[in-house]
Amino acid sequence: MADVISTEGLSHAYGSVVALHDVTLSVPQGRIGLVGANGAGKSTLIRILIGILRPTRGAAQVFGLDSKKSEIEIRSRIGYMPEADCLPLDQTAADFLYYAATLAGLPPHAARQRSSDVLGLVGLDEERFRQLGGFSTGMKQRAKLAQAIVHDPDLVFLDEPTAGLDPEGREGMLELIDRFSGFDIDVVVSSHVLGDIERTCDWVIMLDEGNVIRSGPLAAHVDVDTVQVEPLSRLEDVAGALASRGADVESDGSAIAVTMADGDPYLLVRDVLAELGVGIRRLGPKETTLEDVFLAADAAR
């Protein structure tokens, strides 16, 4: 699969504040999650990739095109949903979307057709003749998403698409993003909500204070061969017995995470519990969330 985004030694500073530090990435097509706390450098990276910002050092490529030299070509093929407000409040949704489509280079007739289709797609077809200034936060987010895809881009950047949404609105937005793979549109979703990334992406880039702490397939981040057991009693005895037989054991006070370099951890847990005569509340694979991975990677730095 061809790389859709690649960077080499990319750095950017706002005066003395370093936003990105020596970022080197190679990201394939698909649904890409960009995670990190506020101020981690996510928006800066996106703005460099679409040519709004010039990196202080290094280079970035989108579709193999240099972001500094070919921003017009890149922008002809991408869509961008900014985190901040970006809607003209005195226009109707239909007029704005038509304008957004013509701005992306679609001829008037096609722009009219596409804007109508995409408003339906994002669930705003009933609101098409309402002024954007009267929209709720959820509707504004949908309108922002609509302008990002109205011209059928090859790649769309979504910066904090669920920001400010209530649970229902968030669910709706994530469902829409989930459908993008069926549209043959690659997506970069930037979010500090790790659950959103887990839900929608198949590749994740973790940023912390301008540094990439991990970049790879989501499955590689969360599939850890760890078993978690919750004994009904004698938790410390069980943990000690497991450790004495060569398992890596980690206890959080109510459950024990068991990992073995060699051998089946389920069999070992079974044997130890049988020997000690201890019952269990739960035994199964440890559910490693992206948050666990992020915190572990951050701690390792």
Next chain:
Amino acid sequence: MTSPGTDSAQTGAVYDLGYVPYDGERTGRRGAIRSTIRDGMQRVMGIRRRARKKVIPWILVTLAVVPAIVFVGLSFLLSSFAPGTENPYGSHADYFALTASIVMLFSALAAPEELIPDRREGVLAIYSSRPMRADDYVWARASALGLIVLGFLLAPQVLMYVGFAALSPNGFWSGLTESADQIPRIIAAGVVYVLALTPVALLIAAFASRKTVASGVYVAVMWLTIPVSFALSQLTEVPGARYASLLSIYGLPEHVRDWIFDVRPGTTAPAGAGVEPWISLTVIVIVAIASFSAVIWRYRRLM
């Protein structure tokens, strides 16, 4: 059981086409610029906007055009009741003086409308993701304003030109050709007014955070520099004081207009101070270039 024939006649199907990819023509940067110009022109005239956005621009258009209609009407009456009398309403040069203040007020309102909402509402981020650069955006917005203001200036002139031609005793077509030498002068004077009045309005709008502030500052700059430049140019004991008359941007296009139409210089400060019209034209061009460059500089930092 329903027969197959009845079935096909009475049933239908709803197809969810879902997302339909677009593989048609894309006009790229050229299309983006053209679209921005069209939006800019619609925006300042309140087209596809709420009714209250249309009120002021269309009142100003009416104020600019109605006198031309009245002049043609009066000329018609004059030619009907006193044939052979020289038409006192036919000066294209004078009509520019009549519309200049309306155009200045229009520029005061239109330039902030072109630039400030996009900045305040964050819409610049959308332009930044489209196939255009900051320079393209500024050029497009300036072109939209310039074209509207030029239309504002030339529409009543065209109305007068055609109206007087229709009243010509030698017939319409002869009337059109008799005054053909006025056409390039009308266009040139219109361009000079646009160059003098709009770049400064854009400059102020590029840095002001609110539309009312930008409009107020622009009108103040245009009007307050008139007495100031006049007073300074009267300090005859100071060498070169007459060039202070050039400080009033608002008076400069009128000075150049008299030169273009080859009429006796009016009461503008530069004419009164004995400054050559080409110097006024040079100042107009320099101020326009400087203002436009500053707007570009500003937007390269924003987009």
